[in-house]
Amino acid sequence: MMWRLALAVATLVGGASADARPTKIERKTPALDYSYQWPEQAAAIPALNAWLQADSNKLFRQSLADAQKDMRAAKQDKFPFHQHEIQKSWENAGQSSRLLSLDGSIYGFTGGAHGNGGSLGLLWDRARNAKIEIPQLLLPGMSWTGAIRQPFCVLLDRERAKRREKPVKKDDMFGNCPEYKELTVIIVDKNGNGRFDHIQAIADAYVAGPYVEGPYEIDLPITAAMIARLKPEFRSSFEAQRPVQ
Numbered sequence: 100m101m102w103r104l105a106l107a108v109a110t111l112v113g114g115a116s117a118d119a120r121p122t123k124i125e126r127k128t129p130a131l132d133y134s135y136q137w138p139e140q141a142a143a144i145p146a147l148n149a150w151l152q153a154d155s156n157k158l159f160r161q162s163l164a165d166a167q168k169d170m171r172a173a174k175q176d177k178f179p180f181h182q183h184e185i186q187k188s189w190e191n192a193g194q195s196s197r198l199l200s201l202d203g204s205i206y207g208f209t210g211g212a213h214g215n216g217g218s219l220g221l222l223w224d225r226a227r228n229a230k231i232e233i234p235q236l237l238l239p240g241m242s243w244t245g246a247i248r249q250p251f252c253v254l255l256d257r258e259r260a261k262r263r264e265k266p267v268k269k270d271d272m273f274g275n276c277p278e279y280k281e282l283t284v285i286i287v288d289k290n291g292n293g294r295f296d297h298i299q300a301i302a303d304a305y306v307a308g309p310y311v312e313g314p315y316e317i318d319l320p321i322t323a324a325m326i327a328r329l330k331p332e333f334r335s336s337f338e339a340q341r342p343v344q
Contacts, residue, residue, distance in 0.1 A: 122136060126159055130166035130169075131163050131166040131183045131185065132182055133162060133185050134186050134187075134188075135154075137189040140199055162185045181208075186205070187203070189202070189219075192288070195294055195295065195337075200223075202218075202287075204216060220283050242328075246322065250343035252276035254317045255302065258317070259315070284301075296337070297321060300319060301315065301316050301317075302314060320342060322339055326338075
């Protein structure tokens with residue numbers, strides 16, 4: 100069994116400490132081909148870096164145990180065994196002086212007809228030195244759910260109609276708009292100026308369409324009305340955009 104930890108070298112960007120580097124962990128066994136990576140902006144925050152390392156260790160242990168179980172069963176039943184594969188990665192989606200947003204993805208192949216992937220989001224509050232969820236950014240009693248889902252549904256149907264080359268019918272199997280809880284929601288700084296300006300709402304495969312259509316990634320502007328619902332200490336991390344037309 101060979102386990103290998105590889106640290107990729109890259110040019111540092113704003114927000115990373117002098118010794119922070121992107122991190123990539125690769126562990127290969129006969130049963131499992133495993134990788135996990137995160138960017139230098141996350142590696143530069145000790146508590147977040149430790150959380151990601153722990154998350155990687157846990158995912159590897161669970162994935163390896165599952166893969167070895169399948170390998171033993173295949174040998175016992177005299178069936179061919181296909182090595183499992185797990186890939187999890189995080190990318191910088193934007194950062195302010197207070198918040199760091201990570202855009203994540205996970206892919207797994209466990210011997211079926213094809214692998215499956217999914218989207219992830221992680222938001223880190225430097226002041227609290229902890230993960231934080233979008234509702235925790237908002238004033239008591241306030242929500243972004245409607246402000247995100249309503250324009251998402253409009254833009255989703257436009258994109259589904261393009262991919263399907265026909266109008267979306269609500270009574271089709273994948274005709275309805277997913278519930279907010281089914282989406283991955285990530286805050287994004289698209290212009291890289293240190294303030295978040297968009298929401299990326301992602302419906303993974305099978306959520307808004309069949310596997311062949313792939314995931315739907317819809318960018319939504321963060322509006323002045325949304326910023327007004329934020330707690331005062333977070334407002335400087337955001338800038339308003341025009342609403343969806």
